[in-house]
Amino acid sequence: MSFIEHLLELRDRILRVLLAVVIVLLMLTPFYTELYEFVASPLLKQLPEGATMIATEVASPFLTPFKLAVFVSIFLAMPYMLYQFWAFVAPGLYQHERRLVFPLMVTSSLLFYLGCAFAYFIVFPLVFAFFTSVAPDGVTVMTDIARYLDFVIKIFFAFGIAFEVPIVAIILVWTGVTTPENLRAKRPYVIVGAFVVGMLLTPPDIISQTLLAVPVWLLFELGVFFSRTYVGRGMGAGPEEAYADEAGNDADSNSGNDSGTGNDSGTGNDSGTDNDPEWREMSEDEMDAELDRIETEDDEPVDRPTKPSSS
Numbered sequence: 001m002s003f004i005e006h007l008l009e010l011r012d013r014i015l016r017v018l019l020a021v022v023i024v025l026l027m028l029t030p031f032y033t034e035l036y037e038f039v040a041s042p043l044l045k046q047l048p049e050g051a052t053m054i055a056t057e058v059a060s061p062f063l064t065p066f067k068l069a070v071f072v073s074i075f076l077a078m079p080y081m082l083y084q085f086w087a088f089v090a091p092g093l094y095q096h097e098r099r100l101v102f103p104l105m106v107t108s109s110l111l112f113y114l115g116c117a118f119a120y121f122i123v124f125p126l127v128f129a130f131f132t133s134v135a136p137d138g139v140t141v142m143t144d145i146a147r148y149l150d151f152v153i154k155i156f157f158a159f160g161i162a163f164e165v166p167i168v169a170i171i172l173v174w175t176g177v178t179t180p181e182n183l184r185a186k187r188p189y190v191i192v193g194a195f196v197v198g199m200l201l202t203p204p205d206i207i208s209q210t211l212l213a214v215p216v217w218l219l220f221e222l223g224v225f226f227s228r229t230y231v232g233r234g235m236g237a238g239p240e241e242a243y244a245d246e247a248g249n250d251a252d253s254n255s256g257n258d259s260g261t262g263n264d265s266g267t268g269n270d271s272g273t274d275n276d277p278e279w280r281e282m283s284e285d286e287m288d289a290e291l292d293r294i295e296t297e298d299d300e301p302v303d304r305p306t307k308p309s310s311s
Contacts, residue, residue, distance in 0.1 A: 009088065013087065013088050014084075021070075021074055025069060032065040032068065035068055035069060035072060039120075039152060040145070042125050042128055043128045043143060046131075047142075048140065053142065053144070055145050060145055060146050108167045112160040114163055115160040115161070115162060119159040124152070124155070127205065130205060130207050131205075158212065162219075163215065165219040173228075194213040194217045195209065195210075198216070
């Protein structure tokens, strides 16, 4: 495919993704108020008696639930988005790369959903109970619906991305950037970094910071374990090793069909090229010799008379 054809295919897949998001949004629009009530229920359960949420802007009662519906539409269409991305890049990947990338895409989606569920069912009740309990006397907690939505979306993304730590660890080991042993040696720095990330991505309270930092640390340990297992089974071997295996299999399968390759003096004298799966660029002398040979073969039918049979 040409560059323009790739751009056209990318455009078509982006349009399919947008169409999927719009379809899901149209299905959720009639239930946007119920959807917001579901998301706001962790805070509503912790509010004092008689307290409610408020809307400080004129269009907030409509725009805020609609914004949530758009966010949920993207959230639900995420597997289809990843499928379109996979269908676009898969033809350009080797077999060992496809064997690794597709499971990682599925696992990353599940981990992102798991992080959002962890935030909703575990983090939100504890955080909102803490916030409402520390309110000074005479202050009634009545949160604005737009600010609450911005807060929960931020927390959802923070925990969803934080739960991708095992995927990052596996990719780093597979690409050869690091090793499981080096990751284990960096454990103290990872723990400190997890608390720093929790401090930056969560509200300024120790509860939400700890609830984000501890899962990140545990997921890091899980990623180190699975990266070692993945590489140990040969499924996550580095790209050079996997490429060599595939090239070796292709060479073995083609060696029996091509009887002339063994008599090629250019390859027979170089013992390293038979086992080297990577393409080697020819030198200038080799290129000149090859061009001379091709010109000689082209001129032979015209300039050279037919030799009589040796028999």
